[in-house]
Amino acid sequence: MVSLMIFDECHHATGNHPYTRIMKEFYHGSEHKPNVFGMTASPIIRKGVSSDLDCKNQLSELENILDSKIHSVVDREEIELCVPSAKEVNRYYEPRTVSFDDLSEELEILCSKYDGLIIQLHNRSTNQYKDADEITKESRKRLSNSLAKICYCLEDAGLLCASEATKICIERGQRKGWLKGGSDTTDQQSGQNGPILFAEISMLHMEFFQEVLDIIGKRVQQQQGIDALLNSERGCVEAKNMGYISPKLYELMQVFLSFSDPDNVRCLIA
Secondary structure, X not given: OOOXXXXXXXXXXXXXXXXXXXXXXXXXXXXXXXXEEEEOOOOOOOOOOOOHHHHHHHHHHHHHHHOOOOOOOOOHHHHHHHOOOOOOOOOOOOOOOOOOHHHHHHHHHHHHHHHHHHHHHHHOHHHOOOOHHHHHHHHHHHHHHHHHHHHHHHHHHOHHHHHHHHHHHHHHHHHOOHHHOOOOOOOOOOOOOXXXXXXXXXXXXXXXXXXXXXXXXXXXXXXXXXXXXXXXXXXXXXXXXXXXXOHHHHHHHHHHHOOOOHHHOOOOOO
């Protein structure tokens, strides 16, 4: 026999939520009712609350569903006595000293080249069917979005992170079988020739990612020993000055390195 039911985030007990169904289908009609303990920091979550009356109505509804009474502190001072408040610390980083404008432009040109190749595949007479337009549109969008993410990593985190982002794109394609001319069924469109066109475009994506990786790799002069370089303060400074990591990422690494006892660290980094 259940003596106590505990609902975490109990404010979800509205509508057709499982919490609501448990209470309505099993609890309210039961002869032997367990005690109910609900926990929440936000008892009112629905939109449209514009008055004290709206708040009272929602609170009353929650109490009725959970067959409970809401208890809270009178003011936050009671909470402050028991819960330590967070200490906010601002860390500032230097502006970038290494520009990647030329590299970004080179990658944009490369993307335009492969975008044109995708269009050429679409315009072939064998690819004129109802789903070809949608497949091509989504593939071009995916190519553009992938480049945007890589360039974001390049500008915000440096060459090494841009390289890693590109490798992730390649690994994702390998998992989906793009190199073999196949594709994950979740990416395929309907139509007799749809999978064929999608497979051909996916191959172009993989070729694009490989070229991006090669272009970025040419900028990384010290291919061997990168891990060792980043394992020392002097090496991190050198990596920052060479653009391997951005000043922002460098400062983040310093924050992590400042934790002398990482097991006792509790913080949010934003």
